[in-house]
Amino acid sequence: MTTLKSTLHDDLTTAIKARDELRSSTLRLTLSAIAYEETAGKTSRELSDEEVLKVITREAKKRREAAEAFDKGGRAESAERERAEGEVLATYLPQQMSDEELAAVVAEAVAEAKAGGAEGPRAMGAVMKIVKPKVAGRAEGGRVSAEVKKLLAG
The missing domain is CATH 1.10.1510.10 (Uncharacterised protein YqeY/AIM41, N-terminal domain)
Structure with missing residues (x-):
């Protein structure tokens, strides 16, 4: 077990x-x-x-x-x-990321995806692919995608 x-x-x-x-x-x-x-x-x-x-x-x-x-x-x-x-x-789940921590991880992933040639809203998939393993279990998917959309739009 x-x-x-x-x-x-x-x-x-x-x-x-x-x-x-x-x-x-x-x-x-x-x-x-x-x-x-x-x-x-x-x-x-x-x-x-x-x-x-x-x-x-x-x-x-x-x-x-x-x-x-x-x-x-x-x-x-x-x-x-x-x-x-x-x-x-x-109580059995890992500590959730704060909004600031999540924003920093997403910003880093957006920069990485843009360096790889991904641009605009179409880059969503590429950015999510980078972010998911970094935040696994520590941030809910809805929070992550909202942050990615916000940074890609802005």
Whole structure:
């Protein structure tokens, strides 16, 4: 078992013993998503820590989107629950980049792409290809693409 996955199992056991319903249900759902990912496809396999992190990131994103949808639908209590679950998952994710750090990485990538001959809005793909590995897991894709668009337009 990977170290991150075993940490999740240990934390689930602790949450159950402490009768922490929010944390235990969130961790159960996340471990279920990891198990599903491991058995998806033709053969089952053990996920690496990096792959487990991607699953946790995807689950956290689902919580954020659900909270926004509940807010729009006027269901504040459900939105609050989704946000709380997202906060539980955030403790297992790497620290997110600040807007300044992200802007610096994107500016560097834009300069690199322009040096390679990419120009204007068409350079978006080239810049994203450079930025993605540098910010992997530390900045959400929507934030990254918005920053890239802003710098390419300006």
